[in-house]
Every structure is written in structure tokens, then in C-alpha cells.
Amino acid sequence: MRASLIQIAVDPDEPVDARRTRVGRLVREESGRADLVVLPELWPMGAFAYESFAAEAEPLNGPTHRAMAAAARDAGVWLHAGSFVEAEGGALYNTSLVLSPDGELAASYRKIHRFGFDKGEAVMMAAGEDLVTVDLPHLTVGVGTCYDLRFPELFRGLVDAGAQAFVVPAGWPARRRAHWSLLARARAVENQAYVLACGTAGTHAGVEQAGHSIVVDPWGETLAEAGPDEEILRAVLDPAKVTTTREQFPALKDRVLGVATPKRG
Numbered sequence: 001m002r003a004s005l006i007q008i009a010v011d012p013d014e015p016v017d018a019r020r021t022r023v024g025r026l027v028r029e030e031s032g033r034a035d036l037v038v039l040p041e042l043w044p045m046g047a048f049a050y051e052s053f054a055a056e057a058e059p060l061n062g063p064t065h066r067a068m069a070a071a072a073r074d075a076g077v078w079l080h081a082g083s084f085v086e087a088e089g090g091a092l093y094n095t096s097l098v099l100s101p102d103g104e105l106a107a108s109y110r111k112i113h114r115f116g117f118d119k120g121e122a123v124m125m126a127a128g129e130d131l132v133t134v135d136l137p138h139l140t141v142g143v144g145t146c147y148d149l150r151f152p153e154l155f156r157g158l159v160d161a162g163a164q165a166f167v168v169p170a171g172w173p174a175r176r177r178a179h180w181s182l183l184a185r186a187r188a189v190e191n192q193a194y195v196l197a198c199g200t201a202g203t204h205a206g207v208e209q210a211g212h213s214i215v216v217d218p219w220g221e222t223l224a225e226a227g228p229d230e231e232i233l234r235a236v237l238d239p240a241k242v243t244t245t246r247e248q249f250p251a252l253k254d255r256v257l258g259v260a261t262p263k264r265g
């Protein structure tokens, strides 16, 4: 399976509509080169552009969804369309979409762990509650978003739901780039799964983005890693490698469930 991660530079001088059009073109240009294309978190306005969240919020089937469905269909690819600010029932969510090669919505995921502690996304958005996996041809993919990468139990839950690969769109800051690469590899090693982590480049809302999108195989080897700037990162995944890694080094079978529950005396 050929994957392309489109590490968009989010530049506040580029209007959201123009970025949508540009990203649609980049997706279409992957036609024939990729089976799966991945975009980053909140690329329409940037993950730290809190002041535009409300103004740019859209429902499902809004402009970002429609533009990306058309791009997936034209390119004939599976598209993890990164995330957008979803408005639903008076709440905002950080929602990512997976679109099939005919442009149909295969899955949507609302980010469970909201970033910002007592500000930003953590107070402006509601949390998702559901783990999401999608069956692609030959590969079951679990989805997480950015800050989720710090919470291994989410990814273990996705493995229990059948995930063999994780797709993680992000808007990770450059200041914590070392954590990003380390956590991506850790999630791959401990779950014996592919990790496709797609970040943004550029600087928006005063936050320099890490870039350095990364594809890690189930043994923890980095298959491809981007630089700091806008870039398309390509890698070839072999679904059989998940099976062989899990068979040859069957650590997942040695889990002792319940061991982490504190005992009270």
C-alpha cells in the first residue's frame, strides 16, 4: 500500500478557501502514486488559530468535507482528510474524516484528548468519545489526532479493535518535536503497528510548527521522515509485516490485563 502524507504549510496570509483549493490540487496530484493520502490536523486554519475556530466551523458535509470528497474521488484514493472544526448541536469538535476512493464518508473521528489545559481547544471544543477504526483494503487503520499521541491507552484500545496501522494528523509545535518523533515510534513499537503521523509546517498564531511528518513500521523503524517545510512524504506499507512482526515477537499476547489498577488497602 502506497501512502502519501501531505505536510501542508499553514500560512495565515493564505485565505482558508485558497488553501482548500490548493490542498485539493495536491491530493489530486497523488493520483496513481498513492492508495492512501493523509492530511494534517486543522489544516484549513491551523491548530493554534483559536480565534478563527468559531468563524471557520462547519457541519459535516460542509465546504472542507465536500472539497476533500471531490478530491478523493478525482484522485481515486483513500483520503484521511486531516481534521476541521466541526459545528454540531451548539458544540465544536476537532473532527477528522476518512473518505473512500468514491468520495463517500468511510469514518469520522472526534478528537478525544483536547489540547491546551485550561485554554484553547481544551475549553473551546467538546471531546469525542468513540474509538474509530476503518477497514482499508488489506489494512485496518485506527485514527487518533495530535495530542492523542501522548495517551497510549487510546492506541491499545484501537489495537483491541483490530487496528494494524494508526493515522495521526497533527499540528505539533516545533518546540516539542523530539516528543513527536519519540511518541510516534513508541506507539508503533508497543502496538506492533504502522504509524503515519502527518503534521503541518510554517508558523501560524505565533506557533512554529514541527513538520517532520513520519512513517514508522511495526518494528519501530522510520520508513520516511519529512523536513520542517511543506513536503509530500511517501512510503510503501506492507500489511503482511504487521502479521509477521506480531507472530515473530508476540509481546502483545503477554499483556496482563488489569495490572495497572491500583489496589486499595
Ligand SMILES: O=C(O)CCC(=O)C(=O)O
Binding pocket: 047, 114, 115, 145, 146, 147, 148, 150, 171, 172, 173, 176, 179
Ligand atoms: O502534545 C503536544 O505537545 C502537542 C499537542 C497539540 O499541539 C495538539 O493536540 O493540538
